[in-house]
Amino acid sequence: TFSQQIILLKDIFFPFRLGFTVATYPWWTILVSSIICLSTMTGLIWFHQTTDYEVLWAPDNTNALQNKLWIEKNYPKDSRLEYIILEAPNVLTKENIIYLFKIDQKLRNVVSSTYNKTYADLCYRTPQKCVSQSILQIWANKESIPDEDIIMGLDSNTIFKDVTKAWNEG
Template identity: 30%
Template sequence: MSQLTQNFKWYEKFTAFIVSTSETAFDNLGYQVASKPWWTIGLCWLFVFSSALGFLKFHQEKNPFKLWVPSKSEFSINTQWLFNKFENAYRTEGFILVADDVLTPEVLLTVAEIDQKIKSVITSEGITFKEVCFKIPEIDIDINLLFKSRNSKNGNDSFFDPSVYFNSATYCKLVESFSQECLQRSILELWNFDIEKIKQLSKKEIINKLNSNKNDFLFGNFKNYTELLGNIETNEVGEIVSAKALHIFYMLHVNFSAIDIDTFGNTAGTADWASEDGLKWENEFLKLMESISKNLTSSKIYYESARSFGDISNGTMFQDIGILITGIFVMVLYVQLVISKFNWVEAREWMICL
């Protein structure tokens, strides 16, 4: 070898050295394998079993903040702080109903009927909307009027905020004395979700109510219900006369400290924090809305749940797994049957089945 490479340049000598060394090493390896086959098989299996011990510590991470966001990032740190300090939050469910004019008695009655069906959803485990919804204190209308009139001056009403004038102990007792109601954002609040009242409404009454009343009767909070409308049309004085879309929201309760994301997360790591009961109710909610959307004729409905993004993204990421496996099988089959020379050394068709 040295005589053959004597006239080689340095890089040619280096290449020849690599080739000759590799050939010698693999020749010795082949000799050892052939002369001691059972030792070789045993060592291979030992290596496989030793490597498989790592599965004892295997953990499938489902926390999206650990999968998709750097742990030292400002966003991740701030989010974790919020989880620790503010344990309670809510998840949003909702739908958008689209029609030529959603501010008509017929459409509002349809919305009210859908609202009743949603609130009547019960899972196979008996979980209801009231059990999983996000609750806030319900302020009685009379108390609300008292707060409103107490600070009135010169005939101009202004809202009296008890949290400003009362000490913390008195204010907390006041709030705790109120009954709890599920938090929603819906134009039906203007009629206190009373379907009998809604059945008797006229177009003019709906418009007048919407334009003249910004107060949420159920909770006593001031709300602008026009935020729930889309493609609004107004008259020359700026009053709403019609709208082509109506958005309704339902809030479900979330307790971050009681949720194990590794239990209720998805494989793609795109699920949001939610309780087991909440996820089950959302699943029934989606089934109901799918059924409603297929049966509506005079209007269209678009719906979403807080779990929708996780479900869709998880399904999208893994929907091509079957196609990928099929492609690999076809590639192996092609190599074995088309490119090989059909001998036991260069083509072993039985390996395709392994």
């Protein structure tokens, strides 16, 4: 029966002798119990708690985790991307490209009044130039700055050909 099984388990795990020994030597029991607890607690030295959900859910040494670590190393958390989206029935007209170029020039010439920093001081850089993701990069010089002479000389056919060529080159 169930009660006999409970009594059998009690006799196996908690024999009379154990209770008698604990009652006879209480201070030794406390000391031995404390030593056992303290010795097993030494494992807490290596305990590390993480709240990073990628590390919690992805196994170690996976491509996803390696890619995440690479992104954290190369793109610091304090960086931001900002975009300006130009809307028009056809953005690939000379007027719209010039308008976008003028906005780009104004942004590149902004100086922070608080920190006295320019766009060139704050932009995300490859070793020698600021990174920019703009259609104007099709007509940029070696410093990644759109070339005013080229942009002012564009016509609709040239714009379309240059954009198509850049798109096909990937």
